[in-house]
Amino acid sequence: MSHEHHISTVDLLQSRLDARRKRFLKWLSENPDVWIEFVNLSLMAIRSGRKQYSAWLIAARIRCDREIMSSDGDYKISNERIGWLARYFHHKHPEHKGFYKTRPLKEEKQIEELKARPYNVVQLHR
Numbered sequence: 001m002s003h004e005h006h007i008s009t010v011d012l013l014q015s016r017l018d019a020r021r022k023r024f025l026k027w028l029s030e031n032p033d034v035w036i037e038f039v040n041l042s043l044m045a046i047r048s049g050r051k052q053y054s055a056w057l058i059a060a061r062i063r064c065d066r067e068i069m070s071s072d073g074d075y076k077i078s079n080e081r082i083g084w085l086a087r088y089f090h091h092k093h094p095e096h097k098g099f100y101k102t103r104p105l106k107e108e109k110q111i112e113e114l115k116a117r118p119y120n121v122v123q124l125h126r
Helices: 009-030 032-047 055-069 079-092 106-116
Strands: none
Touching (some): 009 079, 055 079
16 A cells, blocks of 8 residues: 555645745735835824724725826735735734734634634635
């Protein structure tokens, strides 16, 4: 009987999550000005006395400013990246952790579900 290598569902989900994180970090390295603006606007909101704020509103402001300044009118911050920007802000500025409410990512939820189930079965496509 041959020995086969089996990848667990948790490993598969973690791999997907890691790939998404890498795509975000690559995008961020190609758009450092977006990160600088996101941080500046976040810190401005914090200095104004806010305890929590919306990463969506910060992204909307950046989108609006970029749209006005862009000659081609085609500037994008995808909705998925907004959550990653908020998480990255918490990572880089741990003193402000929780300033943005973040929901668990799809893979994070599925991993938690798997760990809570006795048979480690979870629906991957919803």
